[in-house]
Amino acid sequence: MRRWLLALLATAFVAGGAHADEMRPHVSYQCQKDRGRIELGYAEKVHRKGQPAPAPSGLYEVDLATLVAYEGDIVARMMSVTWRCELADGIYRVTVGPQPGNLNITRRCGAALSGWVEVVSEDRRYPRVLFREDCSKDEKITRAVYKVGASVPDLTKTRD
Secondary structure (H helix, E strand, C coil), X not given: CHHXXXXXXXXXXXXXXXXXXXXXXXXEEEEEHHHCEEEEEEEEEEEECCCCCCCCCCCCEEEHHHHEEEECCEEEEECCEEEEEEECCEEEEEEEEEEECCCEXXXXXXXXXXXXXXXXXXXCECCCEECCCCCCCCEEEEEEEEECCCCCCEEEEEEC
8 A cells, every 4th residue: 555655656746747848849949141132040948936046048039928918818918029130132121929839728738838029121021930830840940040032041950
C-alpha cells in the first residue's frame, strides 16, 4: 500500500511539474540597410511559472504573450508592435502581433500562441506570414527575410 501511495504521489508531482512551464513566442527584428533586407526571427522560449518571463535578447525583440489581454478564459484584446526600416527602395513598415490558437483558451488550441508579421512598403504589401499555422502541426517558420526587389519573403521552416 505504501509503495502504491508513493508511486501515486510521484506521478502527481511529475504531472504537476510538466504543466509548470509554458512556451512563449518571441519575434526578433533586424533592419539591415547595408544588406538591403529586413530579417525576422521566431523562437519559442521556455517560461517557468513563478519566475520572470524570459527577457527579450535585444532592443528589437518582443514577447508576443505580452501583447495579449485576457478576461477570464477569453482573449479580450490583442496589440501589435510596428517597426520602421528604410532600405534603398523606400521605407518599410514591419508589424508583428500575436496569433492565439483559439480565442477561448480552454478550447482546442486555446493555450497555443504564435505570431504573424506583415510588411508594407510605399508600393508593396507582402503576404501576411503566420509563424505557426496550426497547433497540431510541428512545422513552424523560424526566419523570414524580406529583400529589396523581392515579391515574397524567403522563409526558413523547421519542425519541433
